[in-house]
Amino acid sequence: MENSLFIIGIVIFLALAFDFINGFHDTANAIATSISTRALKPRTAIIMAAFMNFFGAILFTGVAKTIGGSIADPATLDNGLEVVIATLLAAIIWNLLTWWLGIPSSSSHALIGALAGAVFIGAGSDHVKWSGFIDIVKALLLSPLIAFAIGYVVMTVLKWIFKNKSPHSVNKGFRFMQIITAALQSFTHGTNDAQKAMGIITFALVTSGNLDSLEVPLWVKIAAATSMALGTSIGGWKIIKTMGTKIFKIEPINGFAADFTGASVIFGATMLHLPVSTTHAITSAILGVGSAKRFSEVKWSLAGRIVITWFITIPISALLAMLIFKILF
Structure with a gap:
């Protein structure tokens, strides 16, 4: 019993660490354009993002x-x-x-690929819900x-509406x-x-009985939301630089269009209880706006590197999870 509680403690620590890292890894995408256009100062943007991430995390559980x-039934896994x-x-x-x-x-x-790989190697292919896994991957790709x-x-549409307006006044408003x-x-x-x-924490609590x-218990919601908010407060400057300046020269009207698009796609997926990549949604929105x-003006060579990373993440994460499972257990 004590050993089981110790392992659950490790799981909870790692899950919250993942959320913390996710906070400064992925939230950088959400505020990159507003920082690059000087709509917000970096510190202000990060603090705002931390609070908004917390509230968003507390209010919804469908994706959890x-x-x-959807990938495996935790109640059927012995390990x-x-x-x-x-x-x-x-x-x-x-x-x-x-x-x-x-x-x-x-x-x-990374998480979806790793979970599928770990279940596959740890419990066998019969325990992977392939239909659920494929549905999630479809959402991630679409x-x-x-x-x-x-x-x-x-x-x-915005270009057509504001085609006869002064660029300075348009960008000031946006x-x-x-x-x-x-x-x-x-x-x-x-x-x-x-x-x-x-x-993932709920999965672990069910599989451990x-x-x-x-x-999702309330304490899990609060812990995950707090971890992500704290991670967000650290900021992800390297990714902010890539997203905000290296894909194309972003002006406030472009930043508004990209942010509005990314938020719409992500929230639509949340309402459908589908886990999507916020990174993919925001990056693709920026690419669409830039086009x-x-x-x-779009630096398609950099965009190509990003797209390659998208496609290799699931298989690499799955293989990495298999290797870690074999080494540790």
């Missing part, structure tokens, strides 16, 4: 239930805690590596395409609007990304 039960430990270690390692390199990769992809398309349309959309995007990030650690269902502004 999807994470907790579920070991599976979760391997999952979290793999996802944390990949997140830290891509953060260090300044590449906006997906924490969602969301950036949707974000790109919406971003392109939104920016095209610099204020960016504050609102940056806050909204941080809120939606909390509604989706913080749920993933909640789902400490919970009977995938209903509508001027296709030739």
Whole structure:
């Protein structure tokens, strides 16, 4: 019993560490454009994002239930805690590596891939809910395409509406609007990304017999939301630089269009209880907006590197989780 409680303690620590890292890894995406256009000062943007992430995380649990039960049934796993430990270690390692390199990769992809890999190697392929896994992967792959398309349309419409206006006055107005959309995007990030650690902790509590269902306890909500908010307060300057300045020269009207698009796609997924990559949604929104502004201005070589990272994250995380499971257990 004591040994089981100790392992659960390790799982909770790792899950909250994942959320903390997610906070400075992925939230950087949500505030990058508002910082690059000087709509918000960096410190102000980070503090605002931390609060909005917290509130978003507290208010929703649908994505947590999807994470907790769509890839595997925790009640049927004899070694579920070991599976979760391997999952979290793999996802944390990949997140830290891509953060260090300044590449906006997906924490969602890392966690989903790692969980599938850990269940596969730890319990066998029969315990992986392949239909649920495929549904999640579909959402992860479709969301950036949707974000790109919406971003392109939104920016095209804004260009047409304000084509006869002074660029200076337009950008002055949209610099204020960016504050609102940056806050909204941080809120939606909390509604989706913080749920993933909640789902993993709930998964561990069910598989250990400490919970009977995938209903997320209040203390898990508060712990995950607080961890993400604290991580957000650290900031992710390398990723902010990549997202805010290196893809194309972002002006306030572009930042507004990208933030509005990203927030819409993420919150839509949250309402459908689907875990999507906030990184993918926001990056694709920026690419769509940049394409509508001027296709030739987008640095497609950098965009290509980001897209490659998107596609390799799930298989690498799965293999990493398998390796960690074999080494530790």
